[in-house]
Amino acid sequence: MRRVTVVVATRDRRHDLERSLPRHPAPVILVDNGSADGTPAFVRQRFPHVRVVEVGRNLGAPARNIGARLAATPYVAFADDDSWWDPGALERAADVLDAHPRLAVLAARMLVGDEQALDPICGDMVDSPLKTEPDLPGPSVLGFLACGVVVRREAYLAAGGFDDVVFFYGEEQRLALDLAAAGWGLAYVEEVVAHHHPSGSRDSRGRRILAARNAVLTAVLRRPWRVVARIVLTTARSGPVGWHGLRAALGRLPRALARRRTLPPPVEAACRSLERVVRVSSQRSSRPAPPGRTSPGS
Known part of the structure; x- marks a missing residue:
């Protein structure tokens, strides 16, 4: 019996899917965020084992919530249209989740590109200053x-999944904080491996603007006001990308304020310890820390 469903959210990445979908073990649910390149019909024709859900518009990261709700397995593995899981990785992940009932998030080792280089974020996770529970x-x-x-499907859905305030890029942070606040465990498991071959159709400046916007929004959603003020000030000082990010955050601010709740003291303390590590690391490298960054290895 299958224990893991792969959920892929996509939009106008038909060519990436042609490479990644054959590598996903069934069951697979693909949620299409209003593609205009014929993705749904293409996937149905080429990959009949994939369940295609068309939402008709761009829901951003919350499209994954639809796939998670439709999944009939206790665990859900997320993948982008340009990523996939190592053979046998999901069986191993399910074994680990079975053996650790408090574990809600299993963060895998991510290998990037044909060179299979370790994603730097994985290094942050290995060196996390948080103790291993x-x-x-x-x-x-x-x-x-x-x-x-x-993810453990039950915990993911109870925490609300990804939200439409942050929408996309850096969407993981608020969810991670809420799961920790609810008492769930999140851990990096090195023996579970995923592969990422970043698409060539990425807008790097646009993503930096989103990162700045979403750092502010995530802080408003969950962090103390003094932290919000620091992140806003750091973002404002970071130049044009930061200014655009702040401007973009304004339109979403009412929704962020309506959903605001602060974290339990132990989770907030963990955030602060991680931010101190990021600031020290940035000082040593002579590069400013990204506004509001809490390292996942964090």
Whole structure:
């Protein structure tokens, strides 16, 4: 009996899917965010084992919630249209989750490109200053990469999944904080491996703007006001990308305020310890820390 469903959210990435979908073990649910390149019909024709759900518009990261709700397995593995799981990885992940009932998020080791280089975020996770809890299978984390994570479906849905305030890019942070606040465990498990071959159709400047916007929004959603003020000030000082990010955050601010609740003291303390590590690391490298960054290895 299958224990893991692969959920892929996509939009206008038909060519990436042609490479990645054959590598996903069934069951697979693909949620299409209003593609205009014929993705749904293409997938149905070429990959009949994939369940295609068309939402008709761009829901961003919350499209994954639809796939998770439709899944009939206790665990859900997320993948992007340009990522996939190593053979046998999901069986191993399910074994780990079975053995650790408090574990809600299993963050995998992510290998990037044909060179299979380790994603730097995985290094942050290995070196996490958070202690390894005795009932968890690896270093505790407060973040993860959505294209390389297996979640306990029950916990994920109870925490609300990804939200439409942050929408996309950095969407993992708020969810990680809420799961930790609810008492769930999040851990990096090195022996579970995923692969990421970043698409060539990415807008790097646009993503930096989204990162700045979403750092502010995530802080408003969950962090103390003094932290919000620091992140806003750091973002404002970071130049044009930061200014655009702040402007973009304004339109979403009412929804963020309506959903605001602060974290339990132990989770907030963990955030602060992780941010101190990021600031020290940035000082040593002579590069400013990204506004509001909490390392996933964090």
